[in-house]
Amino acid sequence: MNRFGRRLAAATGTLAVVSALGTGTAQAQDSGPLYFGTGAFQCAIFADGAVGCDAPGYRLQYTWLPVPFPVNEVVIDQPWLPAHPTFTPGSDYTRPGNNPSLYEVRTGDGTWGPYVEYAGARCEAGFHGSFTCSSKGRAFSAYNYTITA
Incomplete structure (x- = not known):
């Protein structure tokens, strides 16, 4: 040759x-949302870095202030607003037939489990089934049916 x-x-x-x-x-x-699920959470990270998760029946608390009713969705969509519930009917962040597992779409492995990073957001599985997402300078963590923002 x-x-x-x-x-x-x-x-x-x-x-x-x-x-x-x-x-x-x-x-x-891709400019569309990245869907994934872990435990009871079915989530989507959007191209603008917004994160939304369907989390049926979870309690929400802000450091020391509990929200007096269970929530079904939690989102991070504004840098000036903490993670907060939304109240739309249905499951906005779950694809028909459920989302792929976090293990299938992970971009890396952390200390306690897989994580996914997309559009400036990061969501990860944690110790003993905990789950955390952060984006736009805000975050929420979930453990034992309680979301802390």
Whole structure:
């Protein structure tokens, strides 16, 4: 094989490797939401970094102030507003047939379990089944049917 043939083969091989690497992150490069589920949470992270989770029957508390009724959804959608419940009917953040597992869409593994990072948001499984999401300078954590924001 002459020098031109070797260069062409090397360039084609490099292109194939770059293409293969790009396919693993195709979901994260998409401008649509990234859906996932873990435990009772079915969540979506949107391209603008907003996070929403369906969490039926959870209690919500703000540090020392409990919300006096259970919530079914929690969102982080504004940098000036803490994580808060929404009250739309249905399951806004759950795809028909449920979302893929956090383990299937994870972008890495933390100390206690997998995490996913997308559009500046990070959600992760934690110690003894806890779950945390942060985005836009805000966060919420859930453990034992209580969400703390």
